[in-house]
Amino acid sequence: MKKFFVIGNPINHSLSPELHNFWLKENGINGSYSKVKLEEGDLKNFIQKLRKDEIHGINVTIPFKNKVIKYLDKLSLEAEKTGSVNTIYKNNQDIIGHNTDVAGFELGLRHSKINVLGKSTFIIGAGGVVPSIIYSLLNMGCKKIMLTNRTIEKTEEIKKIFKEIKIIKWGEIPDFDIVINATSVGLKGDILKLDFAVKNKIFYDVIYNPKETEFLKNAKIKGNKIENGKLMFIYQANQSFSIWNNIIPEIGEKVLKIIP
Ligand code: ATR
Numbered sequence: 001m002k003k004f005f006v007i008g009n010p011i012n013h014s015l016s017p018e019l020h021n022f023w024l025k026e027n028g029i030n031g032s033y034s035k036v037k038l039e040e041g042d043l044k045n046f047i048q049k050l051r052k053d054e055i056h057g058i059n060v061t062i063p064f065k066n067k068v069i070k071y072l073d074k075l076s077l078e079a080e081k082t083g084s085v086n087t088i089y090k091n092n093q094d095i096i097g098h099n100t101d102v103a104g105f106e107l108g109l110r111h112s113k114i115n116v117l118g119k120s121t122f123i124i125g126a127g128g129v130v131p132s133i134i135y136s137l138l139n140m141g142c143k144k145i146m147l148t149n150r151t152i153e154k155t156e157e158i159k160k161i162f163k164e165i166k167i168i169k170w171g172e173i174p175d176f177d178i179v180i181n182a183t184s185v186g187l188k189g190d191i192l193k194l195d196f197a198v199k200n201k202i203f204y205d206v207i208y209n210p211k212e213t214e215f216l217k218n219a220k221i222k223g224n225k226i227e228n229g230k231l232m233f234i235y236q237a238n239q240s241f242s243i244w245n246n247i248i249p250e251i252g253e254k255v256l257k258i259i260p
Contacts, residue, residue, distance in 0.1 A: 002031035008061035011037045018258050019237045023249040047071045057244040058088040072097040082131035087240040101132035104236030111231050120144040125182035126154035134162050178202040186213030199223035
């Protein structure tokens with residue numbers, strides 16, 4: 001039986017097992033996918049299980065996406081450039097770290113028919129997921145990427161990796177086609193203190209629980225198109241599954257209903 005895990009801390013909130021176990025069953029694969037809460041000191045031993053073929057694949061979530069890197073043998077281009085690993089597997093004798101958040105973001109947008117080619121994007125926040133979003137936007141031919149964060153130093157760190165981005169002062173709103181809220185504001189019903197007086201733009205929030213954050217609710221009232229991070233989440237899982245099992249599972253109505 002193939003064993004898969006998602007590791008993080010906290011981990012209780014993770015809906016990855018629901019998706020993966022559904023796809024394992026649907027595709028007749030004898031496997032199980034569970035969540036495990038780890039401490040940083042446990043990472044090395046846990047990854048060792050993959051080396052010894054005791055387990056088959058690992059998803060990594062907050063706060064370990066960067067911390068696992070030193071225990072891996074090779075990184076994909078996406079993982080290397082973003083400094084972020086969410087999928088680990090064994091290839092021949094090597095333990096490989098990959099980042100499927102990059103493809104997940106792109107495939108989620110394509111699913112919703114949002115095209116960023118030649119567009120301007122304004123990103124708010126500088127947490128762990130932001131390098132993946134920037135990498136993905138660049139892949140898709142986004143013309144201009146602007147970044148702001150309450151703590152400005154963090155945007156400067158990201159600019160060291162992606163020199164082409166423009167840093168915007170906190171509180172300023174530039175012209176944009178798409179704005180992405182990548183902060184954790186909204187998770188607990190907090191409100192982002194930025195004033196958007198625009199319409200007919202696209203507002204995207206990485207958060208999908210709640211389905212509509214205040215950021216999205218206000219944008220909708222003002223006549224903007226809104227999108228949350230649910231499809232990004234489903235597609236990153238879908239890509240991890242395909243790496244481990246050599247099958248791209250279907251994303252149909254049933255799967256879309258698994259995530260509320
Ligand atoms: P992770 O790496 O886990 O995604 P994080 O590093 O804690 O999360 O990042 C959360 C993001 O939400 C950061 O950009 C954070 O801004 P700071 O870097 O200034 O902390 C942003 N954030 C959280 N609460 C916020 C608030 N009340 N107002 C504005 N930004 C906030």
